[in-house]
Amino acid sequence: MIYLLFMSFTLNAQSDRYQMYVVHEDHIKDGMKQKHENADKALLDAAKEHNMKGMDWLTFQADDNRVMYLSPINNFADLDKNPFEDLQKKMGKEAFDKLFDSFEDTYSKHGDYILRLDNELSYMPDGMSQTSDGNNYRELVFYHIPPGKGDKAEELARSVKKLYSEKGSKVHYRVYKSGFGTMENYFMVAVSGKDKASVEKARNENMELIGEEGKKLFAEIEKTASKQEVVTGHTRPDLSYITEN
DSSP states (O other): OOSSSSSSOSSSOSSSSEEEEEEEEEEOOTHHHHHHHHHEOOOOOHHHHHHHOSSSSSEEEESEEEEEEEEESGGGGGGSTTTTTTHHHHHOOOHHHHHHHHHTSEEEEEEEEEEEEEEEEEEETOOOSSSSSTTTTTEEEEEEOOOOHHHHHHHHHHHHHHHHHHTEEEEEEEEEEEETOOOOOEEEEEEESHHHHHHHHHHHHHHHHHHHHHHHHHHHHHHHHHHHEEEEEEEOGGGGGGOOO
């Protein structure tokens, strides 16, 4: 785990505003996608078989061959815990180690960092949820924020939510903020849909709905952000693990 000396957010226990996630990210080598997925399935099968406790994860496969696993944590003290300790004890060290040996030659690099889901800036009028049946497609837009522009970015995010709320926008989104272990400051906006076409259709309809006010607001966002990146892909419920109670 990488430790940063300077952070733009408090290290105190979680507030109602934020839900923190540890993200493990693998960059899959060309030709290794299926082998990596098979290793994912083996790990998931073992977790289910042994009713593993201590960690849940949501798996996201990006179209650029990245795989991200999001696991919720309550506070930074959780980082001191081994999330797989329960599984290792139940299945034995040798069998457990073999599960992770299967991943080793499938990625070019990997690492961990934290994202913070901002409930206050997200627009989810039907209730906060990362998943919904049939809406596994994701469009993730990263708005990189240059030094000194954090307050402006916050102000713009609030303006977008206010406008969407007033207009009754059908485009719902979640806002994640960069955190511990990331080199740059960014807001990541996640939009869900059935597929790429449905998300594009909803975006076009939304731009008509929010009109000139919306266009001016997004122009201000583009001027404030140092760059924007779009990552598309799908969540994989079949490769995700939710602890059984």
